[in-house]
Amino acid sequence: MSKKKRKEREPITSFDVNKIINPKFLADLDNNELDKLAKETRKHIIQACSLYGGHLSSNLGVVELTIALHKIFDFSQDKLLFDVGHQCYTHKILTGRPLTNLRQKDGVSGFQKRDESPYDHFEAGHSSTALSAATGMAIARDLNKEDYSVVAVVGDASILNGESLEALNHLGQLQNKVIVILNNNDMSITKPVGSMSRMFRKMRLSPSYIKAKDSYKRLMFKTRFGYWLYRVTWNIKNWFARRLIRNNMFEQLGFAYIGPVEGHSFKDLQKALKKAKAQKRSVVVHVRTQKGQGYKPSEKDKTGNWHGVAPFEIESGLPSKPKPQNMRSWSKVYAHLTYQIMEEFEHTVLVTPATLLGSGLEDIFKKFYTRTYDVGIAEMHAFGLATGLALNNKLPIISIYSTFMQRSFDQIIHDLARMNLPSIILVDRAGLVGADGETHQGIFDEAFLLNVPNVTVAMASTPELAKSIYLTSLKTKEPVFIRFPRDYVNLNEVNGKELSIFKGEWLIEQEGRNNDVALITFGPILEQLKPSLPKEVTLINALYQKPFDKNVLSSLFNTKSVIISDSYGTEIGFPLLVKNALIDMGFKGEIITRGIPTSFIEQASISEQLSDFGLDCDSILALVKEQLNNVK
Numbered sequence: 001m002s003k004k005k006r007k008e009r010e011p012i013t014s015f016d017v018n019k020i021i022n023p024k025f026l027a028d029l030d031n032n033e034l035d036k037l038a039k040e041t042r043k044h045i046i047q048a049c050s051l052y053g054g055h056l057s058s059n060l061g062v063v064e065l066t067i068a069l070h071k072i073f074d075f076s077q078d079k080l081l082f083d084v085g086h087q088c089y090t091h092k093i094l095t096g097r098p099l100t101n102l103r104q105k106d107g108v109s110g111f112q113k114r115d116e117s118p119y120d121h122f123e124a125g126h127s128s129t130a131l132s133a134a135t136g137m138a139i140a141r142d143l144n145k146e147d148y149s150v151v152a153v154v155g156d157a158s159i160l161n162g163e164s165l166e167a168l169n170h171l172g173q174l175q176n177k178v179i180v181i182l183n184n185n186d187m188s189i190t191k192p193v194g195s196m197s198r199m200f201r202k203m204r205l206s207p208s209y210i211k212a213k214d215s216y217k218r219l220m221f222k223t224r225f226g227y228w229l230y231r232v233t234w235n236i237k238n239w240f241a242r243r244l245i246r247n248n249m250f251e252q253l254g255f256a257y258i259g260p261v262e263g264h265s266f267k268d269l270q271k272a273l274k275k276a277k278a279q280k281r282s283v284v285v286h287v288r289t290q291k292g293q294g295y296k297p298s299e300k301d302k303t304g305n306w307h308g309v310a311p312f313e314i315e316s317g318l319p320s321k322p323k324p325q326n327m328r329s330w331s332k333v334y335a336h337l338t339y340q341i342m343e344e345f346e347h348t349v350l351v352t353p354a355t356l357l358g359s360g361l362e363d364i365f366k367k368f369y370t371r372t373y374d375v376g377i378a379e380m381h382a383f384g385l386a387t388g389l390a391l392n393n394k395l396p397i398i399s400i401y402s403t404f405m406q407r408s409f410d411q412i413i414h415d416l417a418r419m420n421l422p423s424i425i426l427v428d429r430a431g432l433v434g435a436d437g438e439t440h441q442g443i444f445d446e447a448f449l450l451n452v453p454n455v456t457v458a459m460a461s462t463p464e465l466a467k468s469i470y471l472t473s474l475k476t477k478e479p480v481f482i483r484f485p486r487d488y489v490n491l492n493e494v495n496g497k498e499l500s501i502f503k504g505e506w507l508i509e510q511e512g513r514n515n516d517v518a519l520i521t522f523g524p525i526l527e528q529l530k531p532s533l534p535k536e537v538t539l540i541n542a543l544y545q546k547p548f549d550k551n552v553l554s555s556l557f558n559t560k561s562v563i564i565s566d567s568y569g570t571e572i573g574f575p576l577l578v579k580n581a582l583i584d585m586g587f588k589g590e591i592i593t594r595g596i597p598t599s600f601i602e603q604a605s606i607s608e609q610l611s612d613f614g615l616d617c618d619s620i621l622a623l624v625k626e627q628l629n630n631v632k
């Protein structure tokens with residue numbers, strides 16, 4: 001709509017974001033109206049996150065940017081890729097998906113999802129994939145002789161991951177145009193790390209760069225010779241430019257560069273995006289935003305507590321459900337143990353790839369600052385680094401989420417395992433993870449690791465066994481993976497004494513009667529099962545999923561029915577391998593296996609997910625009782 005026509009209608013003073021069907025209405029709005037829409041959008045995001053939790057800060061930071069993108073581009077045709085995808089809430093709202101049941105079972109996903117909307121052209125959850133995919137889309141578009149823009153939004157931390165840098169390296173030399181929006185809020189989950197991140201910080205704060213560039217242009221345009229020089233002789237211009245202004249990394253790589261742009265100003269954003277759209281080659285639009293913008297507690301946050309939030313009260317900013325009394329997260333249990341171990345054993349070095357806060361490692365980083373490394377979103381590097389440490393007489397401890405460790409599988413096999421290097425890997429959020437859904441499930445590492453020579457894999461059922469496994473691992477000479485779930489344990493148990501155990505040991509927790517039924521399981525669910533488990537049943541705590549305890553396994557030889565239940569890994573991992581081991585032994589009884597299906601499991605609460613697969617306490621107990629009846 002032209003400015004004149006817009007003037008003829010009454011200005012829009014309020015928006016109901018629940019009623020938005022698609023972003024086409026944005027074309028008619030002026031900047032004042034866009035500001036009002038941004039305000040309503042923020043309110044809706046805060047409201048939804050306060051009820052369901054979610055990635056609050058990242059989303060509040062990109063409200064104007066996302067609205068401006070939808071105003072300048074038509075993403076029913078153009079392609080929009082959000083890197084990680086955790087910052088796509090405004091995009092969802094503008095494309096007819098209010099966040100009324102965000103991240104709930106059968107509700108709106110917290111990430112882009114192609115089957116949710118024709119406006120979602122991409123899916124992610126892990127970081128740093130968007131630039132590679134955008135490059136592929138641009139190549140396909142040009143091969144197909146199609147005409148649309150490919151726009152990738154990537155954060156200043158995610159762009160520093162290896163895959164992003166590989167994509168930039170490739171894209172910079174191609175003719176296929178991609179518009180890269182660098183959303184620079186100078187934050188990862190916590191403060192971003194590394195020397196390149198320091199460079200972005202300088203660029204972000206440096207309007208002098210733009211000034212220098214503009215002055216150069218003005219100087220050249222003053223004379224005919226200068227104009228000719230600027231327009232015609234690209235190489236000479238670059239030669240001059242390199243001497244007159246400091247080219248940034250993106251220009252060096254072959255991209256056009258626009259920015260830094262004020263990311264909360266519709267005027268500046270639209271101007272920059274129009275310019276980017278008109279560019280003939282790939283372009284980086286460097287947008288400066290404030291993470292958490294528009295909600296005081298998240299604006300002030302420098303520790304990352306508002307990056308991903310649990311439900312909270314909007315007024316006070318306090319969690320709406322206080323942490324369960326006397327409970328501690330498994331992450332904190334292992335952080336506590338790590339603190340003690342690092343205090344006692346000086347050859348230990350802790351490495352984490354950008355999940356310091358989630359795994360509760362802040363105190364350890366403060367206390368042992370010469371022996372702790374947050375390497376940023378660099379999971380491959382974390383394992384490569386650990387390899388070097390282990391080769392030079394240090395004991396690396398890597399703290400990582402199961403899902404992100406998928407990035408490091410080659411380093412696990414090729415480096416740590418093949419060279420058989422002493423190392424301890426704390427695998428956080430192993431098993432089902434709940435509301436983050438498909439992209440974040442920690443279910444695939446177990447079966448993978450069981451397949452890798454030299455490695456040991458363990459999961460404790462209680463904090464005292466966690467301590468025993470950890471201490472035993474300090475003595476072993478190979479990589480040990482200690483997995484633990486996204487769950488809480490009773491705090492009273494945390495300071496329990498450690499038991500003396502050996503690598504690969506299984507514990508017979510309960511001797512059943514008449515060799516009727518045995519249940520082999522492991523992890524915290526075993527502890528929850530114990531009080532209600534019928535006394536006739538033998539209960540085996542398979543502390544180590546690799547190696548197996550052959551003696552305990554042989555002791556089950558005459559059992560009529562063996563149930564192998566794994567609530568933290570896929571059915572083709574531990575359950576199948578134990579079943580095969582029993583068959584190899586010549587076991588003649590019945591074997592029933594239960595594990596998480598090898599599928600991509602959508603968002604829901606962890607308890608809903610466990611019960612869907614018959615892996616919660618009630619379902620396991622029902623199965624045990626059924627088997628007891630069958631064999632009697």
Ligand SMILES: Cc1ncc(C[n+]2csc(CCOP(=O)(O)OP(=O)(O)O)c2C)c(N)n1
Pocket residue numbers: 058084086087125126127154155156157158159183185187188189291353354355377379404407
């Ligand atoms: C491979 C991988 N490692 C770690 C994470 C966890 N993670 C989610 S968002 C995030 C920070 C992203 O920072 P940035 O790219 O700057 O985006 P912002 O949230 O600041 O907008 C991290 C580390 C992830 N999603 N994927």
